[in-house]
Amino acid sequence: MLKTENLRAGYSGDDAVRGISIEVAEGSCVALVGANGAGKSTLVKALCGLIEPRGGKVLFGGKNIVGLPASEIARRGISLCPEGRHLFSPLTVEENLLLGAYPRLPSFGPFRRTASGDLRHIYEMFPRLAERRFQQAGSLSGGEQQMLALGRMLMARPRLMILDEPSMGLAPILVKEIFKTISSLRATGMTILLSEQFAKSALLVSDRAYIIERGSVVLEGTSASLAKNPAVMEAYLG
Amino acid sequence: MNLDFLALAQMAVSGGLMGMAYALVAYGFQLTHAAGKAVNFGQGELVMLGAFTGLSLSGCGLPYWAAVTGAMIAGALLGWFVERTAVRLALQQHNEGWVLLTIIVGLFWFSAAENIWGREDKPFPVPWPESALDFFGISVTWQELAVAAGALGMMTLIELARRYTMIGIAVQAVSADQDAAELCGIRSRTAISLSWAVSGIAAAFAGTIIGPVTTVGPTMAAALTLKAFSVAVVAGLGSSFGLLLVGVALGASENISGFLLGSGWREAPALILLIVGLALRPQGLFGKKIIRKV
Amino acid sequence: MFAGISLGLRENTVERIVRTAIFIGLAALPALWQGQYALGLLTLMAVYGVLLIGLDTTVGYLGQINLAQAALFALGAYGTALAIGAGASLPLALAAGIAGALLPGAALALPALRLEGPQFALSTLSFATLSIIVLNECESVTNGALGLSISRPLLFSLPLDATSFYWLCLALLFVAWEASKTLFRSRFGLAIEALRDSPTATDALGIGALRHKVLAFAWGSALAGLAGGLHTMNFGYLQPAAFGYDLMVMLLLGVVFGGRRSQWGAFLGAAVIAMLPNLLSNRTLFSFLVSFGCVLTVVPPIRALLSHKVPLFRQAAPAIAMTLAVTLVFFIPNVEEWRKGIFALFLFAVVVGFPNGIAGAVTATLRQFIHFTPLPILPATGGISSSKKTEGIALRLSDLCKSFGGMRAVDNVTLDIGQGETLGLIGPNGSGKTTLVNLISGLYTPDSGSVEIAGKRPVCGSLMSAFSAGAARTFQNLQPFHGLTALESILVCQQGGGESEAMGWLLAVGLEGKARIRCSGMSYGDLRFLEIARALSTRPRLLMLDEPAAGMSKPDIARLIELIGSIKRAGVPILLIEHHQNVVAELCDRVAVMDGGRLIALGTPNQIRRDPKVIEAYLGADDTERDNMEARQC
Incomplete structure (x- = not known):
């Protein structure tokens, strides 16, 4: 479904992503694992069009999407839950969720009614959000913010979900909850690309994984085989 | 004593009503600042x-309401044009050049207006009577009421659209976090252009309601820009209610200081207020403090 | 592409020769181009030159839009006029003009320069309007809107005729030019350059943003006052209306047109504004100039078309503006009336097409064709030396808390670092490590709790205060001074000491070969080392390194470990945030682990490595997995 060929990207100066080729098959969950600064976030941003790749291709459903603006890529069905969540903090929880479905909703018409089915679905999944639907997103706690970010992404009914560091800044107990949610999403047949610093958990929920170090893929394979690979663990605890 | 008080109150009321129009222009700054962190230094133009467009249209025999609508359409186009030609270019180059470019585009408008409509101030005909109403000894003209009602109505209308339509919420989302908005499929450039167009509508509409009071001429721009800036900065770019409050206060203070110190000093208190206000509270009275990130 | 000509001279020398030649030519001009009118124009150009060099200090060097220069010019003019009225001699009258602009300018600068961008522009705009109101209304002193008439005073009891007054103006322009140039080449100038790139870094490194900005603005105001004084003596008649919005816009645009951050640019801008009314009246010349400009702006879009690309709007916009200007010039009968409009189009084309102005564009072209001799590099001295270890603690944090919205970023952190100790701070992304450093270095104000650095308690939330207590830091997201070279980046940070010593710091981090390279052209890894050198050159009593190895290559990391090791041996206490476990294990005496804003573990690297809480925080392993993990660790 998604395939990158020799993708290069970066901010000013050197490339942070130095020729990465990955593949995500329909219905699978693929993990990108690597330490902070390895280039995972840059890769993910390049996939979504937030930064323009300096070279290589990104094929989504067989079409090259390099150079399209992020909004266009989002409309084609790739949804990113960005690192650090990036909620619309002055807006309410419900408005955040509605914005997730923005391309489907009427600009001036009764948008709440159009989206009511999806909203109900999200509130069933995350009852905490239903309780706080009229609160400002910025006033939520860290765990609730992450749920909202996930919910906003699901509202888009994406074909491919990309999760960038969903565990970032959360207490361990909440991290477990987030991973449980990811597992259940995967069980519904959703295609997921997960970028994660927690190697163990990421390998547990995914089918395949790429180990990324300094902008390149150093190892790839099924998650089960990587989890047994001592080299992977070494990269983390030295 | 009693008479003096009444005179002051009269000054304050008519100034305050006029101040609502300043708030409306300032509201235009708030719209564009929220969307793209830039404001138009040529907003007065x-x-x-x-005002000139409205004047010309009503000169062609169109009724007042049609002329105002025409002016608003022109305002939308002009606002969009400024964003497209000046602001977006400068922000692409990542510098403060947009301040210069909006000044430059304003200068061009000024010169064009001078040559198309002439340098003289012209009266703006209106359909309402010249008479005044009396509230407990304070007289309020229909004209002043129209300014206040128009400004208030326009701001309410835009604010309602921002809060209760999906496209309005999307524009707010772009101001909160442009990248995240893009990820939701919102075309942030379009949203920013839209904000500038609406800001242009607010400015042009303000022209058609201020015009009848001050008369219309190329020189009305500079003073208005400054006043609207004062309102926007003292209130802080973030609260429309704050804008109204400060706008009314500025209008009233202008009239009172003009009355007490002489007409040349009309604008002085507002300017001092602006400098002191900025120094003490850069984010504005009603603004939120910005956290620096590293 | 081009071999280029080598002159065997330094750029600075060439510039000075050309400038001196031009000044001599200008001084000789009245002999060739006679007439009272021509002389008046040349004098005006010199006066505007001084004024624009002053304006360039804020608009160019500080990078802030200053709309007060016309008003300061007016205040200087009135200061001089009043002094002459009181019978002052010429030097005294000029001094009065300078004071007349400098004092209000400084009074404006103190509050206004805390602001940035549009807010600063606004406060200067209000100041300008206010000044004109005061000049108009204080009729007893300024004679209000009617204006003041004065006659030129004697210079040391000698009367000055128009030509000698022109020479005086020219001489003063030369002095102002040279002084400005020297000023902005000094450490002061480097600091100004640095703070435009990163005010956060300049504050954190003790350079101090506000102080420099206020001084620069004061210098600009003083030049405005001087120009005002000369203007008074040139015209002999003053009226507040002449110094209004129009002049302000012209001045601003003159600087931009000529080229910011360059005295040449200011001079060119001054020449254009002074001559503009005349250019417009000479229609043939003007048509020629506009057409020439149009041809210049058409080049980039045509070049894009030739390489079969659709030209970007940014490339095409100047050409569109200039075409419009040409149309106006050739088809409108009353060109004079459209003066401002055409000027606006011109400026639009320059600002978009040549962001560095005419001077910037010319300099860039010259540098392509001519090779100048580079500056010599001095031998290095100094470097990392042992500091005297004082007793006590280097850093003490007690119950430090900070929340953002509903997020507790730092939650009750209590921590000590001893003298000479290296403490590693690790934790997953977003666990609050950088926020903690931001609290210590004074970028953020803690909600509660206290910070003590080397026995001193800095003012909470003040970078400068934390710096004076002895803290120096690097930044996770680099804060380089893009416009400075590596050597200049150190020079601006170190407290005293010359170029040799700065070279010593570069040598210590292995950048001695890149001393004259600008930061904007350096690689990521080099910039990380440069940030460490910057922090070291302040001789800190506490060094905080925020993820120095992030994004570095393997050999760079090895170099980094060696470097931090040598800093450690010199006895500098270090707080090291790091993700790379081998860096932490090799260097740190103790390691603190954060998770979710809390300190969850503290101990030697070995203890930490075995701590199950840490393993869970790091790998997110669930309970059954943890046993396997520990088994593997042992």
Whole structure:
């Protein structure tokens, strides 16, 4: 479904992503694992069009999407839950969720009614959000913010979900909850690309994984085989 | 004593009503600042062009309401044009060049207006009577009421659209976090252009309601820009209610200081207020403090 | 592409020769181009030159839009006029003009320069309007809107005729030019350059943003006052209305047109504004100039078309503006009336097409064709030396808390670092490590709790205060001074000491070969080392390194470990945030682990490595997995 060929990207100066080729098959969950600064976030941003790749291709459903603006890529069905969540903090929880479905909703018409089915679905999944639907997103706690970010992404009914560091800044107990949610999403047949610093958990929920170090893929394979690979663990605890 | 008090109150009321129009122009700054972190230093010129367009249209025999609508359409186009030609270019180059470019585009408008409509101030005919109403000894003209009602109505209308339509919420989302908005499929450039167009509408509309009071001429731009800036900065770019409050206060203070110190000093208190206000509270009275990130 | 000509001279020398030649030519001009009118124009150009060099200090060097220069010019003019009225001699009258602009300018600068961008522009705009109101209304002193008439005073009891007054103006322009140039080449100038790139870094490194900005603005105001004084003596008649919005816009645009951050640019801008009314009246010349400009702006879009690309709007916009200007010039009968409009189009084309102005564009072209001799590099001295270890603690944090919205970023952190100790701070992304450093270095104000650095308690939330207590830091997201070279980046940070010593710091981090390279052209890894050198050159009593190895290559990391090791041996206490476990294990005496804003573990690297809480925080392993993990660790 998604395939990158020799993708290069970066901010000013050197490339942070130095020729990465990955593949995500329909219905699978693929993990990108690597330490902070390895280039995972840059890769993910390049996939979504937030930064323009300096070279290589990104094929989504067989079409090259390099150079399209992020909004266009989002409309084609790739949804990113960005690192650090990036909620619309002055807006309410419900408005955040509605914005997730923005391309489907009427600009001036009764948008709440159009989206009511999806909203109900999200509130069933995350009852905490239903309780706080009229609160400002910025006033939520860290765990609730992450749920909202996930919910906003699901509202888009994406074909491919990309999760960038969903565990970032959360207490361990909440991290477990987030991973449980990811597992259940995967069980519904959703295609997921997960970028994660927690190697163990990421390998547990995914089918395949790429180990990324300094902008390149150093190892790839099924998650089960990587989890047994001592080299992977070494990269983390030295 | 009693008479003096009454005179002061009269000054304050008519100034305050006029101040609502300043708040409306300032509201235009708030719209564009929220969307793309830039404001139009030539906003006064848009007000002036709006007034001239309205004037010309009613000169063609169109009724007042049609002329105002025409001016608003022109304002939308002009606002969009400024964003497209000046602001977006400068922000692409990542510098403060947009301040210069909006000044430059304003200068061009000024020169164009001078040559198209002439340098003289012209009266703006209106359909309402010249008479005044009396509230407990304070007289309020229909004209002043129209300014206040128009400004208030326009701001309410835009604010309602921002809060209760999906496209309005999307524009707010772009101001909160442009990248995240893009990820939701919102075309942030379009949203920013839209904000500038609406800001242009507000400015042109302000021109058609201020015009009848002050008369219309190329020089009305500079003073208005400054006043609207004062309102926007003292209130802080973030609270429309704050804008109204400060706008009314500025209008009233202008009239009172003009009355007490002489007409040349009209604008002085507002300017001092602006400098002191900025120094003490850069984010504005009603603004939120910005956290620096590293 | 081009071999280029080598002159065997330094750029600075060439510039000075050309400038001196031009000044001599200008001084000789009245002999060739006679007439009272021509002389008046040349004098005006010199006066505007001084004024624009002053304006360039804020608009160019500080990078802030200053709309007060016309008003300061007016205040200087009135200061001089009043002094002459009181019978002052010429030097005294000029001094009065300078004071007349400098004092209000400084009074404006103190509050206004805390602001940035549009807010600063606004406060200067209000100041300008206010000044004109005061000049108009204080009729007893300024004679209000009617204006003041004065006659030129004697210079040391000698009367000055128009030509000698022109020479005086020219001489003063030369002095102002040279002084400005020297000023902005000094450490002061480097600091100004640095703070435009990163005010956060300049504050954190003790350079101090506000102080420099206020001084620069004061210098600009003083030049405005001087120009005002000369203007008074040139015209002999003053009226507040002449110094209004129009002049302000012209001045601003003159600087931009000529080229910011360059005295040449200011001079060119001054020449254009002074001559503009005349250019417009000479229609043939003007048509020629506009057409020439149009041809210049058409080049980039045509070049894009030739390489079969659709030209970007940014490339095409100047050409569109200039075409419009040409149309106006050739088809409108009353060109004079459209003066401002055409000027606006011109400026639009320059600001978009040549962001560095005419001077910037010319300099860039010259540098392509001519090779100048580079500056010599001095031998290095100094470097990392042992500091005297004082007793006590280097850093003490007690119950430090900070929340953002509903997020507790730092939650009750209590921590000590001893003298000479290296403490590693690790934790997953977003666990609050950088926020903690931001609290210590004074970028953020803690909600509660206290910070003590080397026995001193800095003012909470003040970078400068934390710096004076002895803290120096690097930044996770680099804060380089893009416009400075590596050597200049150190020079601006170190407290005293010359170029040799700065070279010593570069040598210590292995950048001695890149001393004259600008930061904007350096690689990521080099910039990380440069940030460490910057922090070291302040001789800190506490060094905080925020993820120095992030994004570095393997050999760079090895170099980094060696470097931090040598800093450690010199006895500098270090707080090291790091993700790379081998860096932490090799260097740190103790390691603190954060998770979710809390300190969850503290101990030697070995203890930490075995701590199950840490393993869970790091790998997110669930309970059954943890046993396997520990088994593997042992």
